[in-house]
Amino acid sequence: MTLKEMINDCSxxxxxxxxxxxxxxxxxxxxxxxxxxxxxxxxxxxVILSADYFYSHTxxxxxxxxxxxxxxxxxxNAAHIKLAEWEKEGKLSAVVTQNIDGLHQSAGSKKVxxxxxxxxxxxxxxxxxxxxxxxILNSEGVPHCExxxxxxxxxxxxxxPLDDNTVQGAVNAIANADMLxxxxxxxxxxxxxxxxRYFRGKHSVLINRDETPYDGACEAVxxxxxxxxxxxx
Ligand code: NAD
Numbered sequence: 001m002t003l004k005e006m007i008n009d010c011s012x013x014x015x016x017x018x019x020x021x022x023x024x025x026x027x028x029x030x031x032x033x034x035x036x037x038x039x040x041x042x043x044x045x046x047v048i049l050s051a052d053y054f055y056s057h058t059x060x061x062x063x064x065x066x067x068x069x070x071x072x073x074x075x076x077n078a079a080h081i082k083l084a085e086w087e088k089e090g091k092l093s094a095v096v097t098q099n100i101d102g103l104h105q106s107a108g109s110k111k112v113x114x115x116x117x118x119x120x121x122x123x124x125x126x127x128x129x130x131x132x133x134x135x136i137l138n139s140e141g142v143p144h145c146e147x148x149x150x151x152x153x154x155x156x157x158x159x160x161p162l163d164d165n166t167v168q169g170a171v172n173a174i175a176n177a178d179m180l181x182x183x184x185x186x187x188x189x190x191x192x193x194x195x196x197r198y199f200r201g202k203h204s205v206l207i208n209r210d211e212t213p214y215d216g217a218c219e220a221v222x223x224x225x226x227x228x229x230x231x232x233x
Pocket of ligand 1: 017018019020021022023024027028029030031032035098099100101102116183184185186187188189207208209210211224225226227
């Protein structure tokens with residue numbers, strides 16, 4: 001069965017994606033050859049993006065975060081656009097993403113479970129007032145609320161738990177899907193990567209440039225660029 005035939009055969013597709021879904025929009029991923037983890041920093045990105053580092057080295061955290069994680073000029077690519085179309089046509093029930101860039105929503109997707117939060121939500125740790133990503137980008141040093149409290153991005157840092165409701169929604173969507181499309185993820189960040197194991201439906205396909213630990217468990221594996229593959233359908 002071709003990928004197109006599988007998609008035509010299904011009406012509750014769930015897309016599970018990661019940083020590789022946004023590389024074609026110009027946002028670097030973490031683990032590719034040109035990803036952020038291969039660039040040389042005096043402190044590794046996985047340390048900078050941890051809760052411990054956020055609270056102990058807040059200024060350095062924000063330097064890295066503004067420089068590398070806030071890509072506010074990026075536009076949705078062919079993958080984001082195709083998924084939004086499938087949702088409109090009633091073929092796709094949800095996007096489950098590990099990304100924090102908000103590009104699925106920019107493309108028009110409505111049902112998006114953001115397992116690791118979003119750069120577009122930021123809040124004061126003291127009074128809970130919300131701030132935009134633009135506010136963070138244009139602030140200097142450590143951003144503070146008008147009440148004096150520290151502002152934190154609503155992203156899940158290493159060492160922080162995932163949001164219960166988001167996990168529940170994502171797992172339910174995957175467990176009730178008739179097709180699972182996994183794409184642009186190394187499937188190495190847990191617990192998120194483990195959620196694909198809740199899938200019990202008809203067809204599963206993995207679209208990823210590099211191999212993943214889940215390649216052997218899917219009906220079809222395509223080692224190509226996800227935007228190009230989805231655009232061709
Ligand atoms: P990862 O960097 O570990 O892996 C990305 C995978 O995508 C790699 O296996 C690579 O081969 C593949 N890939 C890259 N470009 C691709 C393309 N065009 N088509 C198909 N495959 C492609 O990413 P991950 O598994 O998502 O885990 C990293 C964590 O980093 C996530 O938790 C995420 O929150 C965070 N992150 C998010 C963004 C973002 O929001 N855009 C960017 C970087 C990192």
